[in-house]
Amino acid sequence: MTDLLPTFGPWSLCALAVVVGTVIQRLSGAGFGMVAAPAMTLAAPDWVPGTILLVGLAVGAGALLGTRDAVVRSDLPPGFAGRTLGAVAAAFVAGAVVGTALLPIVVACVVLLAVVLSLAGxxxxxxxxxxxxxxxxxxxxxxxxxxxxPPMAILYANVEARRSAATQNAFFGFGMAVSIAALALAGLIRAPHLLLAATLVPLVPVTLLAVRPLAARFERGAIRPWALGLAAASALVLLGRALLQAGSP
Structure with missing residues (x-):
């Protein structure tokens, strides 16, 4: 990585992904990564996943603020413990994936798996x-x-919408923080990730404020097909491009 920031075109796509992902995360308690990851990997592959995690931390914290009274606190300790263990384990293999041509394929496959799991009922x-x-x-x-x-979204699929979104946002924000720490210890969070995140994070509170009137009356199920469709389409485009590049001489 030689540049500190992507050019304006790729940055704009990253910004759009952050806005759309933030809206979905606030209304449903899940979905920021499924939307933002494939789009940002297409636009600025050298800046992921570090930038996604850094911005995701702000998204999770901001989305949680308005619904923290609905969090099922007794569910948090075992989920937090598992998330920490998973992040530590992933840090050991991150160096083999992050920053390589394999990352877009991994991201696309994870998104498609998440969509399938979400639709599996x-x-x-x-x-x-x-x-x-x-x-x-x-x-x-x-x-x-x-x-x-996605793993937490499956558990909370049949929980009352506000409690579900609030508790998932708690897991989401904590998970972003733990994953950031794990990648930082592995030396995979660098100045360009921090700088791009700093330019995108201001979009988060603005988006959360704009979407607040919808949150009280929005049906979680109404946004789900759009979110899954957008995530799947982005993942397929990302996977197709990655495979074409891998097959090029």
């Missing part, structure tokens, strides 16, 4: 073990790609 009881297991999976996925929400 799986029902998993929320227990200490399932929270810990989902946390481990989220930690590995989130640290390597910036997409850590």
């Amino acid at each position: 799986l029902r998993v009881a929320i227990t200490g073990r399932s929270l810990f297991g989902a946390g481990v999976a989220a930690g590995v996925m989130g640290t390597l790609t910036g997409i850590g929400a």
